[in-house]
Amino acid sequence: MKGMLIVLSAPSGAGKTTVCQALLERTDRVKRAITTTTRPPRPGETDGVDYFFLSEEEFREKLDRGRFLEHARIYDHYYGSGRDYVESQVEAGYDVVLVIDVQGARSLREMGVEAVYVYLLPPSLSELRRRLEGRKTDSPEVIEKRLSRARDEISRYTDYDYCVINDDLAAAVDDLEAILRAERSRAEKFSGKVEEIIAS
Amino acid sequence: MKGMLIVLSAPSGAGKTTVCQALLERTDRVKRAITTTTRPPRPGETDGVDYFFLSEEEFREKLDRGRFLEHARIYDHYYGSGRDYVESQVEAGYDVVLVIDVQGARSLREMGVEAVYVYLLPPSLSELRRRLEGRKTDSPEVIEKRLSRARDEISRYTDYDYCVINDDLAAAVDDLEAILRAERSRAEKFSGKVEEIIAS
Numbered sequence: 001m002k003g004m005l006i007v008l009s010a011p012s013g014a015g016k017t018t019v020c021q022a023l024l025e026r027t028d029r030v031k032r033a034i035t036t037t038t039r040p041p042r043p044g045e046t047d048g049v050d051y052f053f054l055s056e057e058e059f060r061e062k063l064d065r066g067r068f069l070e071h072a073r074i075y076d077h078y079y080g081s082g083r084d085y086v087e088s089q090v091e092a093g094y095d096v097v098l099v100i101d102v103q104g105a106r107s108l109r110e111m112g113v114e115a116v117y118v119y120l121l122p123p124s125l126s127e128l129r130r131r132l133e134g135r136k137t138d139s140p141e142v143i144e145k146r147l148s149r150a151r152d153e154i155s156r157y158t159d160y161d162y163c164v165i166n167d168d169l170a171a172a173v174d175d176l177e178a179i180l181r182a183e184r185s186r187a188e189k190f191s192g193k194v195e196e197i198i199a200s
Numbered sequence: 201m202k203g204m205l206i207v208l209s210a211p212s213g214a215g216k217t218t219v220c221q222a223l224l225e226r227t228d229r230v231k232r233a234i235t236t237t238t239r240p241p242r243p244g245e246t247d248g249v250d251y252f253f254l255s256e257e258e259f260r261e262k263l264d265r266g267r268f269l270e271h272a273r274i275y276d277h278y279y280g281s282g283r284d285y286v287e288s289q290v291e292a293g294y295d296v297v298l299v300i301d302v303q304g305a306r307s308l309r310e311m312g313v314e315a316v317y318v319y320l321l322p323p324s325l326s327e328l329r330r331r332l333e334g335r336k337t338d339s340p341e342v343i344e345k346r347l348s349r350a351r352d353e354i355s356r357y358t359d360y361d362y363c364v365i366n367d368d369l370a371a372a373v374d375d376l377e378a379i380l381r382a383e384r385s386r387a388e389k390f391s392g393k394v395e396e397i398i399a400s
């Protein structure tokens with residue numbers, strides 16, 4: 001049976017990267033979509049594992065051929081989610097998780113990209129504030145801005161198929177696993193299996 | 201959070217009663233819809249546990265008030281799935297499983313009864329034959345008729361939201377549990393929770 005694409009999104013600080021990592025540690029049938037970038041590899045980063053590294057020319061050529069699900073330019077570099085990797089893994093029966101910000105998830109949905117859209121939510125805005133402050137990377141002004149944006153983003157939860165509250169990490173991964181298992185049980189995926197049963 | 205109604209159906213012999221029973225043994229948040237009948241209680245049967253026992257007059261009165269999701273007359277007696285029990289349990293947060301034959305499930309769907317429709321499938325028609333023969337209750341002619349009907353019924357799998365293959369009992373119940381957990385995660389159920397998060 002073919003796999004599927006899962007778009008996992010969340011407001012900044014809700015823990016989408018951690019939840020995805022924990023899911024990958026639990027199961028062999030799920031892979032994380034590898035981002036393609038034009039920025040140079042940092043020490044220790046491996047092509048095809050951490051990122052796919054391309055020259056700007058190669059990236060633009062791929063972009064022109066429509067081989068990215070979505071892409072963005074951040075400062076001087078391109079970042080994109082290549083279709084080739086996702087399609088080959090899905091074809092081989094793996095589920096592929098694409099971890100992406102809210103704006104990226106919205107673009108995918110608007111373009112009609114077929115996927116299971118999952119929205120990870122913080123248990124509360126006060127907890128989100130605590131997590132953002134705990135990172136010690138953002139100024140108070142930036143944190144206020146992130147919280148204000150998170151409030152707007154959370155209210156768009158109906159853009160997604162499923163919501164998962166990231167209160168307890170293990171419970172959130174249980175929810176995600178259940179969603180994947182249930183999606184594999186959707187009736188429309190059983191045409192091949194039903195033919196086998198009837199033929200037997 | 202409110203619970204939901206799960207309509208669990210299957211061709212005769214696919215094991216819907218056994219799977220439902222195994223699900224109920226695993227979790228406290230799921231209840232089985234109790235059938236209402238006008239047939240007299242058999243020794244050991246308790247009203248409100250095995251069945252709701254009503255007189256024919258009481259049954260017809262309830263029927264006239266539209267208080268059955270579905271009903272059937274089998275030989276001399278009425279059988280029906282009362283709305284009252286389902287609605288009160290769902291309101292109290294329980295998921296209620298209604299185990300019903302294919303024709304009954306179709307009626308519910310056609311009437312627009314809101315539920316999660318799950319179709320239990322035998323792993324193969326030869327395995328279904330083995331199970332029907334193992335019961336030793338049906339003549340060879342009846343078994344052939346059941347198998348022929350099962351073939352037609354299985355091909356209507358797209359009438360359901362989900363399919364579960366009953367090959368291994370534990371795996372089938374895992375699938376059912378995942379479906380229930382995922383359905384509880386559907387975005388449209390998060391309006392209350394999202395308000396709480398934003399207000400916090």
